[in-house]
Amino acid sequence: MTELSNNYTGSSLESACVKMAPYILNTHKSSKQVVVFLNNHLVKSLTDLSCLKSYSTIELEQITNGKKIHGGLKLDTINELANMTKDSRVVFVLNESVKQEPITIYRLFSDKMLPDHSNKVGFYIPTKTSITIRERLIFDTESTSCSNNFWIIDKGSSLTKYRLLESSFFKETSHDSKESFYQGENSLCNSFSFFLGNNDKSSRGVLNNKIFSELIGKSCNSNHRSISFLRGSACVKNKIKTIHHNIDCNSHEIYKGVFDHDSQGEFDSLVVVERGAINANTVQKNNNVLLSSQAKIDSNPQLEIFTDDVKCSHGSTTGQLDADAIFYLRSRGLSLNQAMGVLLKGFLTEVVEFLEDEEICKEIENSLKNLIKV
Amino acid sequence: MLKINNLHCNVNDTKVLKGLSLSVNEGEVHAIMGPNGSGKSTLASVIAGNENYEVTNGSVRFFDKDILDEAAEVRARMGVFMSFQYPVEIPGVTVSNFIKIAVNETRKARDLKKLSSAELLKLMRHNLDLLKMDHHFLSRSMNDGFSGGEKKRNEIFQLSMLEPKLAILDETDSGLDIDALKIVSSGVNSLRSEKRSFIIITHYQRLLDYIKPDHVHILHNGKIIKSGNASLALELEKNGYDGIIK
Numbered sequence: 001m002t003e004l005s006n007n008y009t010g011s012s013l014e015s016a017c018v019k020m021a022p023y024i025l026n027t028h029k030s031s032k033q034v035v036v037f038l039n040n041h042l043v044k045s046l047t048d049l050s051c052l053k054s055y056s057t058i059e060l061e062q063i064t065n066g067k068k069i070h071g072g073l074k075l076d077t078i079n080e081l082a083n084m085t086k087d088s089r090v091v092f093v094l095n096e097s098v099k100q101e102p103i104t105i106y107r108l109f110s111d112k113m114l115p116d117h118s119n120k121v122g123f124y125i126p127t128k129t130s131i132t133i134r135e136r137l138i139f140d141t142e143s144t145s146c147s148n149n150f151w152i153i154d155k156g157s158s159l160t161k162y163r164l165l166e167s168s169f170f171k172e173t174s175h176d177s178k179e180s181f182y183q184g185e186n187s188l189c190n191s192f193s194f195f196l197g198n199n200d201k202s203s204r205g206v207l208n209n210k211i212f213s214e215l216i217g218k219s220c221n222s223n224h225r226s227i228s229f230l231r232g233s234a235c236v237k238n239k240i241k242t243i244h245h246n247i248d249c250n251s252h253e254i255y256k257g258v259f260d261h262d263s264q265g266e267f268d269s270l271v272v273v274e275r276g277a278i279n280a281n282t283v284q285k286n287n288n289v290l291l292s293s294q295a296k297i298d299s300n301p302q303l304e305i306f307t308d309d310v311k312c313s314h315g316s317t318t319g320q321l322d323a324d325a326i327f328y329l330r331s332r333g334l335s336l337n338q339a340m341g342v343l344l345k346g347f348l349t350e351v352v353e354f355l356e357d358e359e360i361c362k363e364i365e366n367s368l369k370n371l372i373k374v
Numbered sequence: 375m376l377k378i379n380n381l382h383c384n385v386n387d388t389k390v391l392k393g394l395s396l397s398v399n400e401g402e403v404h405a406i407m408g409p410n411g412s413g414k415s416t417l418a419s420v421i422a423g424n425e426n427y428e429v430t431n432g433s434v435r436f437f438d439k440d441i442l443d444e445a446a447e448v449r450a451r452m453g454v455f456m457s458f459q460y461p462v463e464i465p466g467v468t469v470s471n472f473i474k475i476a477v478n479e480t481r482k483a484r485d486l487k488k489l490s491s492a493e494l495l496k497l498m499r500h501n502l503d504l505l506k507m508d509h510h511f512l513s514r515s516m517n518d519g520f521s522g523g524e525k526k527r528n529e530i531f532q533l534s535m536l537e538p539k540l541a542i543l544d545e546t547d548s549g550l551d552i553d554a555l556k557i558v559s560s561g562v563n564s565l566r567s568e569k570r571s572f573i574i575i576t577h578y579q580r581l582l583d584y585i586k587p588d589h590v591h592i593l594h595n596g597k598i599i600k601s602g603n604a605s606l607a608l609e610l611e612k613n614g615y616d617g618i619i620k
Binding site: 322323324325327328329330331332333334335336338339342343345346347348349350353 | 462
């Protein structure tokens with residue numbers, strides 16, 4: 001085990017983090033499963049290191065050359081993976097908790113402390129491991145920050161990941177996010193992203209959210225579900241690429257957007273089914289509701305299929321709330337706002353109903369309640 | 375209870391109602407029959423407060439209050455209920471959650487205390503039994519994937535929960551098989567009371583075999599051209615509209 005390098009300790013940093021997000025320490029007290037990054041560097045003093053093992057790049061190359069990854073990954077891809085990870089300083093191996101409690105990863109971004117935002121952070125989920133991650137992105141910066149993560153989900157493992165941005169992000173922050181997922185045989189990735197703004201008309205935060213997903217092993221399941229609910233002139237751009245390398249893989253993308261005022265969204269998604277990746281089952285679904293005539297969405301689902309025997313579907317809808325449905329609800333005694341709220345809640349259910357983490361579910365429902373005000 | 379006087383209404387600049395007058399007293403059941411395009415559904419929508427319909431003249435008074443300027447929800451809270459000919463599908467909103475909001479909003483307007491979830495559930499189950507509906511119905515999304523019959527039964531179920539003073543049933547019998555028609559009719563009959571009135575819009579006499587009306591009106595070209603008792607519907611069945619519209 002290589003000693004973690006470039007990690008930051010010290011009371012001044014701790015106090016800075018605490019000032020930035022006061023609830024971190026409180027959470028830390030109640031749960032050991034906390035990992036904290038500041039500008040993409042691990043903050044060791046605030047992290048429960050029992051959640052992690054760390055490997056240097058060189059060791060990861062050894063791992064990916066077949067010593068530790070148990071089947072499912074093609075050799076070419078393994079080499080690619082090794083090359084790719086050369087830039088990253090540390091790959092964290094996530095340990096399954098005995099109680100299978102979720103691990104909370106705080107990603108703090110601040111331009112007041114460390115200028116380096118470019119560090120790539122990798123996580124490896126060993127074979128037959130089940131991990132739930134609550135990833136919370138917290139910002140104390142007005143300049144553009146970035147994050148670049150990759151997740152290797154080994155054979156028979158499952159990752160359930162909830163990504164939440166603080167609603168204050170959308171006030172004035174910009175963030176470029178890239179996340180890559182590499183899945184081994186029989187692995188499962190359930191990823192949820194919630195980009196929920198606030199009711200502030202002056203919101204102007206911009207999130208560029210790139211997701212790259214490679215289904216390398218046989219029989220992988222990849223589910224990416226997301227809700228963007230924006231007001232003001234906030235913007236979320238989702239750029240997604242999913243590649244089916246192997247047989248019997250399923251990938252589902254459900255992206256829902258609600259855009260009010262001058263806010264904007266983008267859904268640019270490409271699913272590639274490579275030659276020989278038969279029995280692929282892919283769904284790309286993007287549904288949007290525009291609550292004002294100034295709100296915009298650019299939706300572009302694409303498919304590239306290089307094999308037979310696949311079941312691939314894609315669809316995109318954008319519109320306003322149905323006037324007949326609003327009248328129907330009002331004729332039952334609901335006010336206009338309540339009727340709109342009920343319809344929006346129903347619209348978003350397709351994502352919310354899949355939330356298994358009660359704490360996250362409550363939090364999302366509260367945030368939506370605040371936005372929808374039913 | 376309801377007094378409609380000389381009602382004129384346009385839909386997309388087309389005159390649909392052209393001086394319709396109708397009076398409904400408490401506890402009465404009125405059937406409105408008429409050929410396609412005569413204005414039956416428009417009448418229902420105007421009473422319920424659909425803003426897509428432009429009232430150009432006349433008045434609609436409900437318990438002596440002119441309701442034409444009131445929003446649909448205000449009319450609903452006052453006790454007007456419309457059973458839709460084509461109930462809207464609302465995916466993601468369960469019947470029980472929807473009923474909970476609707477019932478408590480209506481009760482709030484009537485200065486009644488909110489019902490707890492347990493009280494509501496008990497009431498919902500009781501009313502579902504009346505309509506011979508499965509309790510699982512409550513956890514399904516509103517009208518989403520419902521058969522035609524289920525949608526109509528759901529409308530009557532909502533009627534039973536909201537306890538309106540005036541219920542307008544817009545072609546509730548359309549799309550129902552004979553067994554479903556009997557169940558829906560028996561549900562409606564069980565909800566009849568001295569204080570609750572019904573306006574039943576239908577094309578066919580068969581619904582009136584099960585729900586006996588006090589008055590039958592023939593609507594043609596935006597006006598009521600003939601009114602009578604239940605025997606008028608039988609006459610209509612025998613002679614068709616051509617025999618009456620001359």
